Amino acid sequence: MRRANPVTTLLATAAVTASLLLVPTAQAEEPRAAAFAADDYCLGQCGDIVPPGNNGNATLAEILTHKAFGTRPAHSADQLGKYDALVSGYSGLTNSQLTDFFNDASFGVPSDQVESTVKPRPDVTIVRDKKIGMPHITGTTRSGTMFGAGFAAGQDRLWLMDLFRHLGRGQLTGFAGGAPSNRVLEQSFYNQIPYTEEDLQKQIDSAAANGGERGRQALADVNDYISGINAYITQSVSARNFPGEYVLTGHADAITNWNDIQPFKSTDMVAIASVVGGLFGAGGGGEVQSALVKLAAQNRYGAAVGEQVWKAFRAQNDPEAVLTLHDGQSFPYSASPASPQGVALPDSGSITPERMVYDEVGGTGASVAVPAPADVAKARGIFEDGVLPPDLLNKKHGMSNALAVSGAHTDSGNPIAVWGPQTGYFAPQLLMLQELNGPGIRSRGVSFAGVSMYVQLGRGVDYSWSATSSAQDIIDTYAVELCNPDGSPATKASSSYLYHGACLPMERLERKNAWKPTVADGTPAGSYALVMFRTKYGLVTSRATVGGKVVAYTTLRSTYMHEVDSIIGFQELNDPSAIRSAGDFQRAASKIGYAFNWFYVDSRDTAYFNSGLNPVRRSTVDPNLPTWARPEYEWVNWNGDENTSDVLPFAGHPNSINQDFYISWNNKQAKDFTFGGFGHSSVHRGDLLDRRVRALIASGTKVTRASLTRAMAEAAVADLRAEQVLPELLRVVESAPVDAALAPAVQKLKDWQRSGSLRKETAKGSKAYGHAEAIRILDAWWPLLVEAQFKPSLGDGLFGALVSAQQVDEAPSDTHGAAPHKGSSFQYGWWGYVDKDLRKVLGDPVQGAFPQTYCGGGTLSGCRSALVTSLQAAVAKPANAVYPGDADCAAGDQWCADTIIHRAMGGITHDKIHWQNRPTYQQVVQFPSRRGQNITNLAAGRTATASSHETGWNTLPPSHVVDGNPATRWASDWNDNQWIQVDLGSVQRIGRAVLRWESAFGKGYRIEISNDGTSWRNVFSTSAGDGGDDVVAFSPQDARYLRLTGTQRSGQYGYSLYELEVYSS
Template sequence: MSRRQRAAAVLSAAAVVGSLLIAPAATAEPDPDYCRGQCDEILPPGQNGNATFADLVSHMLLGTRPKHSDDQIDKYDRLAGGYKRLTTDNIRDFFNDNSFGVRPDDVERSYQPRRDVTIVRDKTAGIPHIHGSTRSGTEFGAGYATAEDKLFLMDVLRHAGRGEVSSFAGGAPANRELEQRFFATSPYTEQELQQQIDSVAKQGPRGRQALADAQSYVDGINTYIDKSHQGRYFPGEYVATGRVDPITNEGRIEHFKLTDLVVLASLVGAQFGGGGGGEVQNAIARMALDERFGPERGEQIWRTFRAENDPEAVSTVHDGQSFPYGGTPAHPTGVAMPDPGSVTEQQLVFDPTGSAAKPDSTTSRPESATPHPRSDDPVESLRGIFDDGVVPRGMGQPRGMSNALVVSGSHTASGHPVAVFGPQTGYFAPQLLTLQELQGPGISSKGASFAGLSFYTLLGRGQDYAWSATTAAQDIIDTYAVPLCEPDGRPATKDSDHYLFHGQCLPFKVVERDDAWKPNLGDSTPAGSYRLVSLRTEYGPVTHRATVGGKPVAYTTARSTFLHEVDSIIGFQKFNDPGAITSAQAFQRAAHDINYTFNWFYADSRDTAYFNSGANVVRKPDVDPSMPIVSDPAHEWQGWNPADNTAAYAPFQQHPHSINQDYYISWNNKQAPGTSGAGLEKSAVQRGDLLDRRVSALAAGGEVDRANLTRAMADAGVADLRAERILPDLLRVIDSAPVSDPADAARVKELRDWLADGGKRVETSPGSHHYAHESAIRLMDAWWPLLVRGEFEPALGSDAYQALTHAMQINESPSGWQNGEPGLHVGQGHQGSAFQYGWFGQVSKDIRGVLGEPVPGGFGAPLCGGGDPSACRQVLLDTLEQAERTPADQTYPGDADCQAGDQWCADSIVHSKLGGISQRKISWQNRPTYQQVVEFPAHR
């Protein structure tokens, strides 16, 4: 058979797909819906993430896309340039109706994959509305529908969570980076995955129900796998990766197991629901400051950078309550600081061959790289779409879920609460989240879930309430210094493979993946293969080795959710149960059943609520969780049982919570007074300020509605935090003396004009691909890393400055992370979320100190210019001049998606491919990926 004949045969075989997917029409009566048309949602690019092989060929040759794969991206995109004209009458220009049920004229198709469930797809977005006559049928339908929409995505993620994505889809650097990242975080054996399932069944009737729900869900996935393979309408990526032959249909799509759901839960938890870690980097930075300034001054500077309980930090809870957690005690004991220069990372990759060298920190293809050569054979051509890996850019990097704006009914025009909220999960094609409606015995919900975990709606709405979450990241992870030993009594070294635990010299537990990549396209060459090996202790996986007081130790990561990845299932089950969620208080109690670190928000027609969830361990009173800790019983978690990694946890009352506060905002900012964040970013200037300023002003007016609250979110979403919150003080320092140099004056005027116009990053007109004030924006982007270095490095010294940049990056602009040198980016952005991490509060405090203002929690003596205001002013002008001289192609270096120097493109949101279908770029906007706008006028 010739290549052209082979291509024709493949396309002919794929052409039968349409007739196989259509089932007899059937509709279901809508379930009780008290939102009455006032609930809306959006999730770009589109619900459908399944492309057959014929779809992939058509996309490659003609640029076409499968139906419903891109029908939400335009609505989402237009908000950045059109939010000022949004009203309650035209809100559907930007969002989709999130009512229960499907109008008869909006039914696209209706079918029954099993007799006890009907799935109705709507024409608007192709969302599955799943109605089960039995609970098992509802869950079966959820699994079947999710597999229809996101099967290949789910398959990639279950392999990534096990550290096996290379063996599944090839050893590209991006694939290796992802599997290494997740394997290092959750290196489980199959037995440990099964143990977590078994533990769910022991959690009473709800636990047993959750296990039955999950099994029905898996049954639905596997039924779709079998039908699609038999009917040859499975995702075409299985052909592109060599898993299935498009002509003979030989090959295998592996069935899903319950343990796969545990893997997916651990992956999502590691990405969005953790908090803590980084204590080794903190210790190195703190020691460098003490070495530079001495213990007293060094500690003062460290505390300001640490921003622990910063009195100026914006808090979600602002009603006078305080919730102490995770703070540094006055006189800590058991701090295990490494000897200077002794820290080395624990090896994870072993026996690499050929191309399996450790991947770079960025997965973007260089500009010089050439695309896979096109072949007459569609199979060969499509295999080239994964030359860079099936893993998209940014996957696996820590990410903040954001944001939430909730206003109580006493401050709204209608007297009913209004909420605009959703998670920021990044932009992927297909999207990690999937939309659905679930209706059945004990289940009534609609919204978004992570693909592969959608047996419950994770973020969405019920009959008369809605809920959402943001990442909280309070500290549930500690670093222990575990002494190394030799079983025969010889002196230990940093390379020893045993450790001391309660007086015993134990071997490390070894968990490995010894076939991380074996070529699957008929190539028997072993080049590119390697082993992944995690060494585990009772205190968790080993991350570093060092010496403490001259004695060798292993630094380990103890996470309270380790071995408990699916414990949160009970809370999510309650969220979907109208019988369980009958009030704001009931919602808070359900949220307390979730062990991941999330901020939960709730609104119905009468009440609003907030609760901060997480397995908050109870530490000994003298333990400092921000530093490495000695591993002995005196410094372990209270009530800790190493056999199952359980401990004593903070009770409900000690978690930050509130009902009917005037308003709530969250953008991964501080939860409440007294609650210490795990990182250094919850300081005096944080992106939550952008929301708090806008929502507090709206709430004070008492006329909040869905439109103006959405506009407030969108306005904050195009604001440059550095311009709005820090540039005014920088200009005050510059204005302390006349600017005599004309070039300096021109640069300052550009920045001043931009600030006067709002300091926004918005296009001159929608679709122009040019920013208004683009020169001032380029100046700020180039200036910030130069400014931070010029402000701090001379005072701190190079060693301390570099150590602090490793503890927290200095910037997170929309175009990437600029960390100190002109144009030095660690990864290009394109993911929307910006201004969460950076030295924003630290710069603000120091500059206000230069201005002579009292600064709560400040540095004391300013660091900029050695504390001399005139010298600091000169630093600002000199670095601003350097920024002007910095070429645009250094400020905005090119990547696989953009030419160097293209400002709009560098900022733009790119839906990174996790499959064969690409999407167009859209304008930058700093907002949730999935977003709801809700106002319930009625209640049960």
């Protein structure tokens, strides 16, 4: 008899054990009516989505089955198709079709939609719904709610959370493997967030001590959350259903159940928060690179003109830049003063990057095949390319977008928002979706795994909020003078520095890491030490000479050692008692130290606030260049021991309530508010949103949730270069007759641009772009034309320095060293530079023009010659050179090169999806009501009558639609013209009907209202009904009766409704 494989046998046993251990609690939740929750003022008009799926954990058995057969764990991919489908489905989109592309983000779970119910301890219940499997966490105590949030986080993201707590400590390689990508990633994070355990604990203690009652509550929340995670770890180890990646990376044994999964502790959350803040919430720190551009410009053009050239490309306050606050408000911050003092420019060629890696041993050579059973070997090498892109942190991050329109321009007079964070595409996703309901907390939305005690982006009872990365300058670079304690002359190797006249030793922060080959990553065994030197002025990043003096350049971030302080703001955003107005929201957002643009909407107001611990600088200091580390140039009232200083007051932060509309795609916030880097010029991807929202409002047609979603979705497949810059390029090219050989290419480009400049399939599933040849030409042409336009005039040195400061292109298929297939595109590039220079060549008016004209030496004929030559080279470049291919795509496959692939951080992979430049997690929201207004179902328990109903063996009377039971229904006779009506008992204000259809739905129907049951007024009609739950809003009116009349059935049967609900608004 053949012996059973011990691994798979044990896994099967573990699965049974797990199902017994987590058996749903009988009658844990009373059946409730299909109507909305009593505190849900969105009334079915809130939607959200986050691909690929909410379940981010997979057991070893599930990973191996996936590798063998392609199956995936439940709810690990059930939002991916819906998310992807919007590309082909946005044209003609209606409000009723939004549920085809977004989840219903209402509070709670109808009793017939409960998939599982778990009570990890008596004071908390975790209900998961059938549709997407997200946790709906309800606690009878605050402690229980937080415990449940931690338990659910463990269920959905334990492996990812473990990765991030190790990454945040610079210990990734020893945990996940020594793959070269892991080493680069680990080093990049340790370079910016090196902390000791004492540092991590100090930040927790400080936040608790300085935050008052909310600080103390936050500390209690963290501890309860951690307890919940650890309870799940204990349970999953006992049940043997912990994530299978622990086995594949050598941290657990599937047979003996040995494991070294460590309990979480509060300092882990600081480490994870540091990773998230470093990725998405910082800005600035590029002062040395900016200095190199300035020096190169002055070397090329002389001091005075070079200064002008540097300022023009730096574009600190380009008057043509798209703004989030467009009503003329001015918020001066971080601009260069007229006569800066204390600037510390490096001597030419003197910069030496700081060494970080020491004592490196091993880690090279062929991959080691660690012995494993045949079925386990199917997962061999899943992490040999690393668990995350190696330059995840080093590459620029400016992601997420937002569109919000005030009620003055919307269909119902209630504001509308379509927004979300653009955090990349990973499997599992960095963000996890949840609902929290307990004392002092009521929210639904997403949180970063491992810090999900609060929803960070989502909705409350009658409001929603979101954010985009703002990247204003909260990091400065200082030149600290090096010294030796014995008084001998300093060298670049010196490890002491001058601080207020004293020669102080640098603090050495060291992390020793060692790894060995595993099934997941066969990288040969190796080790190294990571070393960072810390001064009071920040972390040492390079060394140089300045005017002959030996210095170390350090970076000082205002949020360094203050990673936890933002917790108070997030706590308030989740507390309905704290957020009752747009002003309350702004005050809560102002307590978040990371650099974000925050947006808010409720039934009446929209609002915006730019958060960040913005240091107050001396008026003579230039934040765009390195500064001498001397008392007279320090931040105002800076404390070097605590890294605190005066910060910009509330009024100094860009903020607004009820502007006509807001857009943000990491563009410039407001006039005079300076971005922390290059790139906020005359063309920005924010223009893709701005022009579409302006067109919606200018059309005179009221904006709907669907129309604003359409605007976002079209922008998501638009090529910024083609839409905004190609017209000027073609004007130059066609300023003289075009050669016959080049004419077809020019015509293709014109046809594409005139058709909308979209990168979109010819038909759903075709995997081929419309205007594919024009897209190929522009993809090939852009880097060539930028070089042809600028390099001859700028010279190699200045052009190279500028390219280092601002990359030339960011097309969907252009990786720029980052992971391919990442989705986010057109954020960083030379679009504005090209646009401004070409318009100057063409003689068009240009605000904030370059001091010189670069293309063709400033002549139209010369510029045309340069562009035509580069276009000819682009046309001749074959597709397999433009799209060279990779492990996922064949060379020359244009559509595939653009596709989004969720980067696997675990053992489950996912299918490619169509390229789209949109938030990873996205909300579509419009609140029709607010606290204090009546949102009860006015039809509940009232009298319902109908033209007919089924009788006999299955009697389905009209009374079923008002009985509050989602399992009972009314069904009509089997012909079209049938009706059902509800008598509300008296004349009342009504403005909404909710139809919860059975499978026999109305494709065509109308809704009428009446005061007397005789004279009827039509308020809604459709011929495009698609079943499910229809939320029909109309202008609120007084009526006693509401009647639904079917005009076209969806099939051979009659009309069938589970519930017909009526609301006042």
